[in-house]
Amino acid sequence: MSTPYDIPEAPEVLDRREGPYGEVVLRRHGGLLQIIANGCFLMDTSDGRSERRLVDAALAALDARVEDPRVLIGGLGVGFSLAHAAGQPRWGRITVVEREPSIIEWHRAGPLSELSARALADPRAEIVETDLVAYVHETSDTFDALCLDIDNGPDWTVTEDNDGLYSAAGLEACARVLNPHGVLAVWSARPSPEFEGTMRNAGFRHVRTEEIPVARGVPDVVHIGVRPG
Template sequence: MPGTYDVDADPVVLERTEGPYGEVVLRRRGGRFEIIANGCFLMDTSDGRSERLLVDAALDALEEGRTGQARGGLSVLIGGLGVGFSLERAAAEPRWARIDVVERETAVVAWHRGGPLAPYSGHALDDPRVRVLETDLVAYVAGAGERYDALCLDIDNGPDWTVTENNDSLYTPSGLTACRERLNPGGVLAVWSARPSAAFEAALRGAGFSRARTIEVPVARGVPDVVHVAVTA
């Protein structure tokens, strides 16, 4: 990845767009890129460990308890393209035969199609296994449609810190039920969060998921990033 990271550098706005969900801004600060939505910091390119773990943890949970050769032909839905770390990780794994990415912001998709974020997603939008769905994740999950072996969701700063008000419904009992119904038997739901949420882990169990657990990723400052993982019965 290009550049070095200077936390004290002033941000430079590269693009500012207005869409149906509000304002989205791409900034450069030193050697890293940042995405800001409606004034709320979403993510940057300084450290993709937890975003990659989102995909790795889902795959590990799918393979947990299996013996012999690892299963292939798996399908994953990545909710939120962001800076592309999760997509890059999925595209690097041959066991994912189908990779759908739901991203509602057209500008974010453009930043990965030959734009400044393309290196961070590993130019995975050119992978024939990858399909980008430019739509709202909450609406997509709630509707009838294809099922997946894993849902890897990262559209907010966590279940307790959503970017837009409508996203709250994704983490309610009805939203989690919709997620479960989008999964094949034994499928995995993985949700990224900027902080742990014991209440969300309990909500996963209440929505019919099993083996719910929270995996922490220490960060330089503050509470750890986490990935919540649970499996359908």
């Protein structure tokens, strides 16, 4: 008997756009929706445990006395992090920064809306169409948690422009948008001891790495740190 997740031999391209940072493709592969950027596989709808754990780790690291904490999610992706945050009543405001207009459109009026429609209807949620690297340097808003999932990790960025986000200067910009005792959580497809060291050198405290089991291969991880008060 076939299932929704039986994978056919060839994926079906649902949309292909030339965005501000190159080509972005949405395709269906069996029961899965996949996002490909410049030929690099970014993510699909197969699981979502990593994206959910990213949000959970940030929330768990927050001081319990913070009321209605504000979370900034870097990267809309297939919408798992947004949907999970919207399902948690503790968050006071949920801001998602996404630089690819095509991905935003796929969520608002395309195939990915089936995953994010309820979250986007939540009055706490908003999407800001801009580059995250620029946003953390320029915004006057502050947040209690910053969840980053715009690359495959600090050592494997989607575009060269993102490299600076994981440097000392980039982490300083991240700390700038965090309130005192705010939490930085960074998703990665593999552990990065070097990035852990950069976080500590940038002044983050209680730095640690949480592993997320995957079906096969090296576990995904979330790097976590807390901005001093």
